[in-house]
Amino acid sequence: MISESSKRKISESTIHRLSLYYRVLSVLEKENKETVSSKELAKREKLTPAQVRKDLSFFGSFGTRGLGYPVMELKRQIGDILGLNRTWNVALIGVGNIGSALVGYKEFQRQGFQIRIIFDNDQRKIGSNHKGIQVADIGNLEKELKESKIEIVVIAVPATVAQYIVDDVVKAGIKAILNFAPVNLKVPEDVFLRNENMSMELEYLSFALINLQNGKRA
Amino acid sequence: MISESSKRKISESTIHRLSLYYRVLSVLEKENKETVSSKELAKREKLTPAQVRKDLSFFGSFGTRGLGYPVMELKRQIGDILGLNRTWNVALIGVGNIGSALVGYKEFQRQGFQIRIIFDNDQRKIGSNHKGIQVADIGNLEKELKESKIEIVVIAVPATVAQYIVDDVVKAGIKAILNFAPVNLKVPEDVFLRNENMSMELEYLSFALINLQNGKRA
């Protein structure tokens, strides 16, 4: 457990890189590698060895000088930090194009993110079973979120209604929200909100093609 | 046009924020707002006015002191910078869960990202029409990419085959790739590769729930 005082200084990028390390370690585990150096870890994700060591050092000393890091053990430790050695009860709101894709994605399940319930306002969808998961009426949102002990909510509804939905989700006491709608949602200070903005990366590519084509990479 | 020397100093975060500004400006345009201040722009995306002004200043002076920025004009300018005032020929490789969602997403079209052709290796899908777009055989990748004058390729195939596919895409001369597979793909220096990693944001939420719950936000 991280001490109260050390909490504030771990950056978002460090956490994102932990996700990458975790992914690499999973691969190394399958390759039956016992240990891995910061150099190798860095190479596999195009980072620097110093970056890897610094990131890990925020959370403890996991390596052995001269040898490197024990693959299985480090994976477990990062898993503990990121909360991947447990399951999370997830609800999905809006089962259209993107919502359906998420439901069909088994990798999330494997990582412990279990979609327990789906909400929609389309009468044709409500009551049906979407890949084995019940589709509930958005009208029963608060009640069902509580009954299913949901911890994380994924928003996949049109941008126009996302703020209304999120207000209800917050009222139901949810503290973690992943939003796919291209809109800046307002939530209270104590609710964690992350946005998945697919257009951004396409737009970055577009920018790069126009502006960086003949120079060095950004 | 940006001068050769100024190219290197514009950060990725600045470009990502331009995307946000563009989105806000589109909304303001619909609300018939003539001008907008850096203060208002900042408020709508939870940024600081200084940040907004600094970001824009990298590309020129678009505002009027005492007044603010002209909404339509600034939108057009940012659109020029990001390449959104034109269309891009996009190819999608892999039309499974996530690929289908992307094809069904009209917002990309509206932004100028036009999916012209889809590739898959599933015989049941090849030859069919997916929402009006032809599904081609992955075997004809290089030929078809060139014929369709594709500029951006979106990878939505299983992680296990993504590197092989990307190698072929690069061979076909494509310089911009958006990858949805959770794997670090290797591409030459002159190819722009962006990754869309949905697990990362879920993992960040998981981390936040465990580690930041009782303290201040990260």
Place this chain on the structure above:
DNA sequence: TAACAATTGTGAATTGATTCACATTCATTT
């Protein structure tokens, strides 16, 4: 068991991004 090679963990230095603060400019009002 001593020397060697490898690699960590971490303060210090550096580089990069954000914020500050204010002179400047423009529109409006008197």
Place this chain on the structure above:
DNA sequence: AAATGAATGTGAATCAATTCACAATTGTTA
């Protein structure tokens, strides 16, 4: 036409993230 108020554009200052560089430690070899 002068005074006022609002808001930009930008160097300088601050804050944050990354990289450097090296002492410390471990496993291996002679």
